[in-house]
Amino acid sequence: MENSVLANSRYDRMQYKYCGKSGLMLPLISLGLWHNFGDIDDFTVATDMIKCAFDNGITHFDLANNYGPTPGSAERNFGKILKDNFAGYRDEMIISSKAGHLMWEGPYGDGSSRKSIMASIDQSLRRTGLEYFDIFYSHRYDGVTPVEETMQALIDIVKQGKALYVGLSKYPPEKAKFAYEMLKHNGVPCLINQDKYSMFVRKVEDETLGLASEYGVGFIAFSPLAQGLLTNKYLHGIPENSRAAKSSGFLKVEQVTNNKINAARLLNEIATRRGQTLAQMALAWVLKDERVTSVIVGASSVKQLEDNIHTINNLSFTFEELQAIENVLLQVKD
Secondary structure, eight states: OTTGGGOTTGGGGSOEEEOTTSSOEEESEEEEOSSSSSTTSOHHHHHHHHHHHHHTTOOEEEOOTTOTTTTTHHHHHHHHHHHHHOTTOGGGOEEEEEEOSOOSSSTTSSSSOHHHHHHHHHHHHHHHTOSOEEEEEEOOOOSSSOHHHHHHHHHHHHHTTSEEEEEEESOOHHHHHHHHHHHHHTTOOEEEEEEEOSSSOOGGGTTHHHHHHHTTOEEEEEOTTGGGTTSGGGTTSOOTTSGGGOTTOSSOGGGSOHHHHHHHHHHHHHHHHHTSOHHHHHHHHHHTSTTOOEEEEOOSSHHHHHHHHGGGGOOOOOHHHHHHHHHHHGGGOO
């Protein structure tokens, strides 16, 4: 992969979309570093995946302070990859991070207080070696901290030059609405909302997507492949080395139900008729909604990442295909 970052045609290999009502464009496919970039993972493979992503026009890399394991190691490893391989390319990247989940011991290492948010961004900047983040998120509403306190911290982070834009992740709609209004009133409009969205998890369709659109906020989906359930990986059970088989993974064995396996098999048949893999169709299905700006994919290999990138070759659905998909998804509706 020598000179991979010099691939001049990389922007022809990806499609981009404006994020909400901002002037910032994001790639339809973004790369998340939630898994496979920590201290327990292969650093060479991680480096190759970042190179592959950039070569194929993926400009957006999504981090959080607690990504690893160990917490913080994904940011640290990404910073090393950036320094060693992408000198001079910082202005062609959108790098995001977040704070709000447990990161260090004691009363200030968890939650969404101003103390925690401010300490977290400074730590994250040091780990990555960056001067600023393009997007910095409040990773969650913690149920205790007043939204005003958290939003004021985000406003000040932008005004201090530590981030260009701010976003919310996993906020209840009523809290998100308050946050959107406060941020806009203070001249730092919310750029983007990040939440879980896939064929198997559709709660954001109730209010979150519509609210974001109403306020001109972009939406980016995490876990669009339901942590691998919407790929060919689990069509015949739980394989070794899969997320469900790893003690460090967030996908648990009990989540790989017979209903979901059967649904995935039927969806795979529809994908095959479309000339796609199941993963490609699942990503295209999320992207079909005009309110969705981008999907965050997580990959464990270059091959897997390349398969996801090829999604953009077929993003349209016929009415009959969408009806067939809905009929299958009725089996796994919560």
